[in-house]
Amino acid sequence: MTNTDFIPVSQPFIDDSAKALVMDCLDSGWISSQGAYVTQFENDFAAYIGAEFAISVTSGTAALHLALIAIGIGPGDEVIVPDLTFAATANAVLLCGAKPVLCAIDEDTWTLDVQDCQQLVTSNTKAIIPVHLYGNPADMKAITHLAGEHGITVIEDCAESLGASVDDQYTGTMGEMGCFSFFANKLLSTGEGGMVTTNDAELAKKLRILRDHGMAPGKKYWHDLAGLNYRMTNIQAAIGVSQLALLDEFTRLRGEQERLYRQHLEGVFGIVFKSVLNGATSVNWLMSIRVDAENKSAESLRTWLAEHQVDSRPFFFPLHEQPPYRDERSALKATKTLSDSGLSLPTFIGLSNEQITRICELIKRYMGQEA
Numbered sequence: 001m002t003n004t005d006f007i008p009v010s011q012p013f014i015d016d017s018a019k020a021l022v023m024d025c026l027d028s029g030w031i032s033s034q035g036a037y038v039t040q041f042e043n044d045f046a047a048y049i050g051a052e053f054a055i056s057v058t059s060g061t062a063a064l065h066l067a068l069i070a071i072g073i074g075p076g077d078e079v080i081v082p083d084l085t086f087a088a089t090a091n092a093v094l095l096c097g098a099k100p101v102l103c104a105i106d107e108d109t110w111t112l113d114v115q116d117c118q119q120l121v122t123s124n125t126k127a128i129i130p131v132h133l134y135g136n137p138a139d140m141k142a143i144t145h146l147a148g149e150h151g152i153t154v155i156e157d158c159a160e161s162l163g164a165s166v167d168d169q170y171t172g173t174m175g176e177m178g179c180f181s182f183f184a185n186k187l188l189s190t191g192e193g194g195m196v197t198t199n200d201a202e203l204a205k206k207l208r209i210l211r212d213h214g215m216a217p218g219k220k221y222w223h224d225l226a227g228l229n230y231r232m233t234n235i236q237a238a239i240g241v242s243q244l245a246l247l248d249e250f251t252r253l254r255g256e257q258e259r260l261y262r263q264h265l266e267g268v269f270g271i272v273f274k275s276v277l278n279g280a281t282s283v284n285w286l287m288s289i290r291v292d293a294e295n296k297s298a299e300s301l302r303t304w305l306a307e308h309q310v311d312s313r314p315f316f317f318p319l320h321e322q323p324p325y326r327d328e329r330s331a332l333k334a335t336k337t338l339s340d341s342g343l344s345l346p347t348f349i350g351l352s353n354e355q356i357t358r359i360c361e362l363i364k365r366y367m368g369q370e371a
């Protein structure tokens with residue numbers, strides 16, 4: 001490997017086991033959502049994370065949308081979402097006709113600031129969607145306690161946190177529902193895809209009906225509810241089955257990558273890592289850092305890395321600055337500082353120790369500390 005080899009920020013890992021299962025779908029003709037891998041993937045997934053039910057859908061966005069529809073979120077309702085997240089979290093709320101209420105971000109964990117969350121609860125608050133950003137669990141003990149006091153539903157956005165846990169409980173099992181994404185750059189990928197998990201049998205039944213046009217089970221073309229077509233295909237599920245069997249190893253390898261990044265960068269002045277709450281275990285979805293030093297910025301570090309064939313990603317823009325979600329509340333101002341200073345570094349199965357060393361040496365050079 002030469003020094004000029006391009007390193008992407010992320011790339012999916014598809015092995016021969018996935019190809020074999022996909023070929024089985026193609027050869028057998030089971031290519032729609034009616035096929036054995038869909039049920040197998042749902043059962044395997046539920047068993048893996050320790051939830052009673054798992055309902056597969058077409059994307060993480062579909063998972064969030066379906067979860068909100070299942071609890072009847074609509075006009076007049078408020079749903080608390082973090083100011084720093086991928087916009088799908090808030091879009092799902094808006095597209096139900098409800099109001100996403102933006103919550104400030106804890107500057108250490110980069111997840112929901114529970115004190116601010118507390119202040120935002122009104123009689124119209126129907127749900128809270130904590131996002132376990134960059135694989136770091138939000139403060140679920142405090143959030144579920146707050147929600148319990150007010151009779152509010154908790155929907156966990158686990159798109160970036162499959163395999164992360166709090167007190168040995170996986171994310172996606174602590175709220176009423178958990179929503180997962182299997183987009184190509186996520187911890188487990190089916191190309192596009194998603195999952196809703198729950199321990200509530202009634203909710204699970206409703207989610208399955210809503211995912212399939214709202215059609216009554218056992219009565220073809222009869223609709224008690226208006227639903228959508230959010231069904232995952234057997235082909236996607238086949239890839240999911242093969243990926244889930246490898247997930248523990250994926251998680252371990254990503255953890256190793258984080259350890260190596262930290263080993264190289266922990267002492268570097270101006271590089272800041274997120275902190276993980278007591279009792280919580282994060283997963284390394286994308287190795288993310290903050291650049292906090294005079295005359296240095298995440299943006300110029302990103303340019304510097306790009307000049308040296310290393311791809312990276314800026315953090316999400318604060319939602320409160322963007323047209324559909326605009327909010328002038330002063331508690332949200334700090335999100336901009338966090339967002340501006342953040343950068344995600346290459347993290348994927350197949351990234352080598354040598355590549356991580358090369359990336360870290362570049363960062364040290366940029367920060368003014370020769371490797």
Ligand SMILES: *Cc1c(COP(=O)(O)O)cnc(C)c1O
Pocket residue numbers: 059060061062085086088089131157159160180181182183192193194
């Ligand atoms: C990726 C992501 C989503 C959306 O998932 P898709 O499968 O791309 O629809 C939602 N929330 C967060 C936090 C995400 O990172």
